[in-house]
Amino acid sequence: MGLVQWLKGQFLCQLIICYGFLVSGLLVNLLQICTLPLWPINKQLARRINCKLGYSLTSQSVALLEWWSGTEVTFYTDPADYQFYGKENAIIVLNHNFEIDFLCGWAFCDRFGVLGASKCLAKKELSYLPVIGWMWYFLEMVFIKRKWEEDKRSFVQSLQNLRDYPENFWFLLHCEGTRFTEEKHQISMEVAEKKGLPKLKHHLLPRTKGFWVAVQNLRGTVAAVYCCTLNFRNNETPTLLGVINGKKYHPDLYIRRIPLESVPEDEAECSSWLHKLYQEKDQFQEDYSHTGYFPGPIVTPLRGPWALINWIGWTCLLLYPLYLLLVQLVLSGSILTILATVAFCSAGPGTGPRRQVGTRGGPCPTAPPKRPGLPPAPGHRGRYRRTGGGTVLLDNERNGVGKSANKCGTRPV
Ligand SMILES: CCCCC/C=C\C/C=C\CCCCCCCC(=O)SCCNC(=O)CCNC(=O)[C@H](O)C(C)(C)COP(=O)(O)OP(=O)(O)OC[C@H]1O[C@@H](n2cnc3c(N)ncnc32)[C@H](O)[C@@H]1OP(=O)(O)O
Numbered sequence: 473m474g475l476v477q478w479l480k481g482q483f484l485c486q487l488i489i490c491y492g493f494l495v496s497g498l499l500v501n502l503l504q505i506c507t508l509p510l511w512p513i514n515k516q517l518a519r520r521i522n523c524k525l526g527y528s529l530t531s532q533s534v535a536l537l538e539w540w541s542g543t544e545v546t547f548y549t550d551p552a553d554y555q556f557y558g559k560e561n562a563i564i565v566l567n568h569n570f571e572i573d574f575l576c577g578w579a580f581c582d583r584f585g586v587l588g589a590s591k592c593l594a595k596k597e598l599s600y601l602p603v604i605g606w607m608w609y610f611l612e613m614v615f616i617k618r619k620w621e622e623d624k625r626s627f628v629q630s631l632q633n634l635r636d637y638p639e640n641f642w643f644l645l646h647c648e649g650t651r652f653t654e655e656k657h658q659i660s661m662e663v664a665e666k667k668g669l670p671k672l673k674h675h676l677l678p679r680t681k682g683f684w685v686a687v688q689n690l691r692g693t694v695a696a697v698y699c700c701t702l703n704f705r706n707n708e709t710p711t712l713l714g715v716i717n718g719k720k721y722h723p724d725l726y727i728r729r730i731p732l733e734s735v736p737e738d739e740a741e742c743s744s745w746l747h748k749l750y751q752e753k754d755q756f757q758e759d760y761s762h763t764g765y766f767p768g769p770i771v772t773p774l775r776g777p778w779a780l781i782n783w784i785g786w787t788c789l790l791l792y793p794l795y796l797l798l799v800q801l802v803l804s805g806s807i808l809t810i811l812a813t814v815a816f817c818s819a820g821p822g823t824g825p826r827r828q829v830g831t832r833g834g835p836c837p838t839a840p841p842k843r844p845g846l847p848p849a850p851g852h853r854g855r856y857r858r859t860g861g862g863t864v865l866l867d868n869e870r871n872g873v874g875k876s877a878n879k880c881g882t883r884p885v
């Protein structure tokens with residue numbers, strides 16, 4: 473194990489990371505409160521400032537994912553759609569299977585400059601989370617109690633408020649409404665059976681009302697739905713603790729852009745449109761479980777330095793008072809206090825044997841070969857082009873998998 477990898481496993485390092493995140497988060501919350509008087513005077517400026525503050529906090533977790541744990545999301549998408557990313561508002565429909573799916577989503581947002589303004593439809597309880605929940609309040613995140621009668625008014629109002637949002641934003645919807653578990657899946661498929669809907673293998677039955685209301689209220693504001701399908705190579709079961717521990721994961725994210733005009737306006741039609749979308753997503757996941765690839769070429773937008781610079785900046789700023797405290801401690805001459813501090817810092821979960829990465833059901837019999845370096849992947853014999861935004865694989869000769877699904881938004885759904 474290299475020194476850097478060893479350091480990543482040390483409790484002290486992890487403590488410093490969490491300390492930095494919490495203290496910077498509280499400072500960001502404080503600054504957000506300071507913007508309150510600005511809202512009635514210049515709302516758009518207040519929103520822009522809050523986006524920057526939001527970026528300053530959220531990007532730390534992206535830096536943690538990408539620079540600390542070395543996890544890089546591999547993006548599959550049609551290059552024709554790529555040009556729209558970050559230049560328009562969008563509704564994101566993402567599967568909800570993994571503990572760090574939101575982190576991978578944020579990495580995607582960061583690559584296209586919409587991280588500070590990104591939003592989601594989240595359960596109300598998350599708004600009470602210290603630091604992150606309080607920050608979301610100022611970023612005009614949409615919260616629901618999941619009791620429709622109580623939610624509908626505030627839900628519509630929150631969406632209407634986004635109509636004049638001054639920055640491009642992506643609005644995330646986990647239509648399944650909760651994270652996938654086998655038990656929930658079983659119940660959900662009983663509902664599907666009762667409704668005469670095809671069974672899904674990798675998703676819960678989507679709840680359609682939230683999607684329909686979001687589409688109706690954001691027409692004219694949002695240009696497209698981005699159908700996003702996330703999975704991890706080698707049946708990895710990623711965790712936030714794993715990321716903090718410096719564990720590298722291998723996420724693959726398939727994005728299809730569907731113009732909003734192709735989503736039906738009528739509630740029943742919109743609902744069956746969403747069910748069909750999930751049936752397609754399910755097929756992509758099924759193919760992935762056999763091949764290890766999503767359809768569509770791999771695109772690799774360049775990783776910008778700002779998340780890292782911001783993180784290092786905060787860490788230096790916040791470590792200085794800790795350093796002063798340490799000096800005082802040494803100067804105090806109290807051996808007992810010094811020993812207690814050393815013992816505390818060198819203890820903790822990170823100093824034990826490193827945890828094994830979990831896998832879902834072990835390696836699948838048809839698992840693809842490992843792909844450590846990207847792009848290109850073995851089996852990808854496509855041509856690549858360097859663009860201003862990164863590397864784009866131009867054509868996909870990946871064993872013919874998913875060729876029919878290569879055009880985003882053009883598949884009948
Ligand atoms: C990759 C790019 C990412 C970009 C990232 C951008 C931004 C990120 C920003 C932040 C990241 C933070 C991440 C935080 C994640 C937070 C996650 C959550 O909090 S998920 C929980 C909250 N969200 C939701 O619930 C959304 C989904 N739900 C809905 O939209 C619902 O429609 C609703 C609005 C809550 C209303 O639900 P309700 O039940 O009242 O109505 P529905 O008509 O939708 O559903 C009723 C209908 O469903 C049938 N059904 C289906 N399954 C079941 C089941 N298991 N049990 C019972 N019933 C079920 C049911 O039969 C009903 O049918 P019918 O109407 O015919 O009777």
Ligand SMILES: CCCCCCCCCCCCCCCCCC(=O)OC[C@@H](O)COP(=O)(O)O
Pocket residue numbers: 489490493532533536568574595598604649650651
């Ligand atoms: C430098 C940074 C360091 C360390 C900290 C790392 C960053 C941590 C950021 C915390 C962000 C918290 C986001 C919470 C998202 C949780 C997703 C979630 O909770 O989904 C809930 C749904 O599933 C519904 O759940 P159910 O009630 O149905 O069950």
